[in-house]
Amino acid sequence: xxxxxxxxxxxxxxxxxxxxxxxxxxxxxxxxxxxxxxxxxxxxxxxxxxxxxxxxxxxxxxxxxxxxxxxxxxxxxxxxxxxxxxxxxxxxxxxxxxxxxxxxxxxxxxxxxxxxxxxxxxxxxxxxxxxxxxxxxxxxxxxxxxxxxxxxxxxxxxxxxxxxxxxxxxxxxxxxxxxxxxxxxxxxxxxxxxxxxxxxxxxxxxxxxxxxxxxxxxxxxxxxxxxxxxxxxxxxxxxxxxxxxxxxxxxxxxxxxxxxxxxxxxxxxxxxxxxxxxxxxxxxxxxxxxxxxxxxxxxxxxxxxxxxxxxxxxxxxxxxxxxxxxxxxxxxxxxxxxxxxxxxxxxxxxxxxxxxxxxxxxxxxxxxxxxxxxxxxxxxxxxxxxxxxxxxxxxxxxxxxxxxxxxxxxxxxxxxxxxxxxxxxxxxxxxxxxxxxxxxxxxxxxxxxxxxxxxxxxxxxxxxxxxxxxxxxxxxxxxxxxxxxxxxxxxxxxxxxxxxxxxxxxxxxxxxxxxxxxxxxxxxxxxxxxxxxxxxxxxxxxxxxxxxxxxxxxxxxxxx
Amino acid sequence: xxxxxxxxxxxxxxxxxxxxxxxxxxxxxxxxxxxxxxxxxxxxxxxxxxxxxxxxxxxxxxxxxxxxxxxxxxxxxxxxxxxxxxxxxxxxxxxxxxxxxxxxxxxxxxxxxxxxxxxxxxxxxxxxxxxxxxxxxxxxxxxxxxxxxxxxxxxxxxxxxxxxxxxxxxxxxxxxxxxxxxxxxxxxxxxxxxxxxxxxxxxxxxxxxxxxxxxxxxxxxxxxxxxxxxxxxxxxxxxxxxxxxxxxxxxxxxxxxx
Numbered sequence: 001x002x003x004x005x006x007x008x009x010x011x012x013x014x015x016x017x018x019x020x021x022x023x024x025x026x027x028x029x030x031x032x033x034x035x036x037x038x039x040x041x042x043x044x045x046x047x048x049x050x051x052x053x054x055x056x057x058x059x060x061x062x063x064x065x066x067x068x069x070x071x072x073x074x075x076x077x078x079x080x081x082x083x084x085x086x087x088x089x090x091x092x093x094x095x096x097x098x099x100x101x102x103x104x105x106x107x108x109x110x111x112x113x114x115x116x117x118x119x120x121x122x123x124x125x126x127x128x129x130x131x132x133x134x135x136x137x138x139x140x141x142x143x144x145x146x147x148x149x150x151x152x153x154x155x156x157x158x159x160x161x162x163x164x165x166x167x168x169x170x171x172x173x174x175x176x177x178x179x180x181x182x183x184x185x186x187x188x189x190x191x192x193x194x195x196x197x198x199x200x201x202x203x204x205x206x207x208x209x210x211x212x213x214x215x216x217x218x219x220x221x222x223x224x225x226x227x228x229x230x231x232x233x234x235x236x237x238x239x240x241x242x243x244x245x246x247x248x249x250x251x252x253x254x255x256x257x258x259x260x261x262x263x264x265x266x267x268x269x270x271x272x273x274x275x276x277x278x279x280x281x282x283x284x285x286x287x288x289x290x291x292x293x294x295x296x297x298x299x300x301x302x303x304x305x306x307x308x309x310x311x312x313x314x315x316x317x318x319x320x321x322x323x324x325x326x327x328x329x330x331x332x333x334x335x336x337x338x339x340x341x342x343x344x345x346x347x348x349x350x351x352x353x354x355x356x357x358x359x360x361x362x363x364x365x366x367x368x369x370x371x372x373x374x375x376x377x378x379x380x381x382x383x384x385x386x387x388x389x390x391x392x393x394x395x396x397x398x399x400x401x402x403x404x405x406x407x408x409x410x411x412x413x414x415x416x417x418x419x420x421x422x423x424x425x426x427x428x429x430x431x432x433x434x435x436x437x438x439x440x441x442x443x444x445x446x447x448x449x450x451x452x453x454x455x456x457x458x459x460x461x462x463x464x465x466x467x468x469x470x471x472x473x474x475x476x477x478x479x480x481x482x483x484x485x486x487x488x489x490x491x492x493x494x495x496x497x498x499x500x501x502x503x504x505x506x507x508x509x510x511x512x513x514x515x516x517x518x519x520x521x522x523x524x525x526x527x528x529x530x531x532x533x534x535x536x537x538x539x540x541x542x543x544x545x546x547x548x549x550x551x552x553x554x555x556x557x558x559x560x
Numbered sequence: 561x562x563x564x565x566x567x568x569x570x571x572x573x574x575x576x577x578x579x580x581x582x583x584x585x586x587x588x589x590x591x592x593x594x595x596x597x598x599x600x601x602x603x604x605x606x607x608x609x610x611x612x613x614x615x616x617x618x619x620x621x622x623x624x625x626x627x628x629x630x631x632x633x634x635x636x637x638x639x640x641x642x643x644x645x646x647x648x649x650x651x652x653x654x655x656x657x658x659x660x661x662x663x664x665x666x667x668x669x670x671x672x673x674x675x676x677x678x679x680x681x682x683x684x685x686x687x688x689x690x691x692x693x694x695x696x697x698x699x700x701x702x703x704x705x706x707x708x709x710x711x712x713x714x715x716x717x718x719x720x721x722x723x724x725x726x727x728x729x730x731x732x733x734x735x736x737x738x739x740x741x742x743x744x745x746x747x748x749x750x751x752x753x754x755x756x757x758x759x760x761x762x763x764x765x766x767x768x769x770x771x772x773x774x775x776x777x778x779x780x781x782x783x784x785x786x787x788x789x790x791x792x793x794x795x796x797x798x799x800x801x802x803x804x805x806x807x808x809x810x811x812x813x814x815x816x817x818x
Contacts (some may be wrong), residue, residue, distance in 0.1 A: 018574070029783065052773060054769060054772070054773075058768075058769060058772065079772045079773065079775065079777065079810065080772060080775050080777035080779075081778070083772065083773045083774065083775050083778075084775070086773075087773065088769075088773045090766070090769075090770075094719075094763075094765060094769050095757045095763050095766035095770060096767075096770040097770075098696070098708075098712065098756035098770070098771060098774070099711075099712040099715045099719070099767065100691065100708050100712040100714045100715075101691065101711070102565075102689075102691065106691070106785065109785050110774060111774030111775050111780050112783070113783055114774060114776050114778050114781065114782060114785060115775045115778055115783075116778075116780050116781045116782050116783045118783055119783060119784065119785055119786060119787075122783065122785060123785070125745060142715075142721065144715055144718075155770075158774060159773070159774070162774070162775070164562075249691035291733075293616065304782040341729070344733060345731045346732065346733065365732070365737065365739070366729065366732040366733055366735075366738055367737045367738070368736050368737075370732075370733060370734055370735030371735065374733070375730075377726065377729070377730045377733070379726070379759075381755060381758055381759045381762060382723070382726045382727045382730045382755055383727065383730040383731060383734065383755060384758070384760065385750060385751050385755050385758075386753075395734055395736075396734035396735055399734055399735030399736050400735045421783055429758065443734065444734065447735070464752035488638075491592070519802075538738040
């Protein structure tokens with residue numbers, strides 16, 4: 001019998017009509033790495049919650065079937081008991097901190113205290129795990145003072161010290177920058193070698209392909225298929241289930257390089273092994289350059305800022321923004337959000353100035369700038385307060401002086417754009433997080449500002465959501481709206497933006513077209529960034545140019 | 561986000577004294593003057609509080625609490641001194657306004673009680689870490705849930721204040737003025753408070769899950785990272801303090817009976 005046995009699991013959340021899980025049967029062996037993929041609403045997190053017993057014990061609802069973890073019935077054995085052998089880490093690192101400890105070290109020991117682990121053993125495990133997760137240097141810091149990425153590593157360490165036999169990671173890297181998520185993935189990989197069973201729910205398909213032994217594909221509460229990464233990610237119906245195959249599988253399929261079993265390689269390494277020496281690249285003579293469009297909308301001149309005296313977080317930033325969609329990329333703490341908030345007037349610069357169409361915005365409040373500069377915050381729950389989606393979206397337009405009729409018209413147009421027009425009369429809190437995020441986006445789009453700033457729009461979005469955001473950015477750019485977005489998703493940066501600004505330590509390291517910025521290796525390394533997946537594969541196969549899209553890859557590549 | 565706890569470890573002996581000894585001190589310093597009934601006892605208690613705070617290098621930080629209480633005390637003096645029902649004997653007058661001895665004496669007593677309570681509580685909150693108080697309560701049989709509330713409230717409140725700032729920014733970004741005229745501020749109330757409540761509910765639910773998967777609901781015996789390093793005088797001090805309460809109570813009983 002496998003360590004985790006799931007038989008015909010069916011579950012419905014309270015006050016809902018749809019089954020979140022519809023007859024899942026699955027066995028998970030000890031020591032394996034299972035990746036779970038699928039679009040938002042597929043039931044991935046619900047399945048994770050069922051394994052640890054939160055479904056049905058915490059969430060209640062209608063439950064059928066059977067889940068056994070190490071011989072314990074997950075529906076009846078208390079969660080705190082199952083938690084001895086199963087750990088759970090979820091997306092938001094902030095809410096995983098106990099809030100009762102003011103040192104990282106004590107926070108990591110909190111769970112061990114609850115389980116009565118002797119203090120010597122506690123110290124040994126805590127030291128070892130802090131080292132493994134690369135957070136030993138923060139042991140005496142207040143966990144609430146850490147960045148999101150650091151906090152998430154504390155959250156993972158807090159579970160790992162409990163030495164669970166299974167760890168469920170529910171999109172643990174969705175709020176981390178590329179380097180931060182790579183660190184987490186590496187640490188998790190080390191754990192597989194130690195014999196721990198890992199179940200990872202992820203939207204980052206390339207990562208899951210790299211580390212999983214098996215992948216479970218879910219959609220609409222059903223287990224569609226389970227198999228090796230190559231098998232699952234080569235399925236022709238993958239996109240019907242809301243998953244875009246990883247770059248190596250897409251490219252090798254397009255170039256007809258199949259593995260002996262007829263599947264396509266899901267990882268960069270396997271694709272390189274398969275195609276190396278068998279693919280050549282034509283040199284592109286007309287390289288993409290960041291051509292400025294005519295009108296300058298926004299300008300920052302020698303902008304500096306510090307939250308506390310003597311600790312400057314931005315050092316003399318001078319940038320001119322025209323109508324090109326612009327992505328600001330860089331590690332957590334590079335100063336991206338601070339720069340965006342300054343441009344929106346939410347913060348006041350210590351020195352330097354910001355000009356909107358040549359006019360200094362120093363005397364304006366953020367509210368008075370609302371008609372000109374829109375800002376979409378990361379967390380939609382920080383703004384939603386109306387009982388109807390349409391009313392929520394109309395709030396901004398009404399504030400900037402539109403008539404009721406006009407505001408409603410703009411709100412409906414914006415909801416059409418984010419594919420939520422049918423939800424106009426629903427309560428925003430009856431929608432899922434990724435949909436609420438779209439409501440927040442629509443509520444700013446409806447204000448028809450000439451500048452729109454997006455702070456991490458892809459968090460909580462699946463591939464469908466990302467494709468939709470990419471389309472919205474292009475549509476807004478066509479309407480002469482300057483879209484500036486802070487992003488960690490390099491594939492979206494490559495596909496949707498004409499200009500990229502790479503930042504680190506409060507300075508601009510590079511500014512240009514995506515091709516220009518991604519060709520600067522020293523910049524990527526200093527800013528802690530990675531190449532987009534298609535470009536990384538092309539580079540490993542010997543391409544000299546930066547090939548950001550599948551189309552440019554396939555145009556340049558030829559079989560030798 | 562920083563904790564809003566007033567505790568600072570300044571390395572003095574007072575920080576090493578067990579929180580229970582400080583609780584016993586609070587109990588003694590409030591009950592003994594109450595039982596003795598003499599204003600001199602209150603004066604002695606206040607002097608003792610101040611001496612302890614000075615030797616623990618914490619008087620400066622207690623000052624803010626005392627200054628805050630002064631407005632209340634001045635109000636009590638005015639009301640009692642001028643309007644108390646027992647006022648008979650004029651003490652002094654300021655122009656046409658006459659203050660009476662009886663009311664002033666009552667106000668003095670109430671003021672002394674307030675200052676004494678504030679100073680003695682400040683000894684605990686300025687020199688004991690909330691986490692230590694919570695841990696010690698738990699070790700001595702109190703519910704882990706109670707000790708969690710004591711320890712977490714100091715970081716959860718600033719976290720909520722941080723959320724409030726973000727919400728204010730998000731609504732200002734959508735053109736809502738949050739400053740200026742009172743009517744404008746009133747209008748801003750619902751758009752600001754609703755997300756605070758919903759976000760807090762979402763966060764609380766997630767945190768409850770996070771605590772559960774870290775064994776918070778576990779019924780077994782808990783362990784602790786480090787045993788409390790007892791201050792040499794903890795036991796002796798606690799005995800003396802509890803004895804002083806007993807002695808005062810006995811004296812009061814005796815004086816009633818005689």
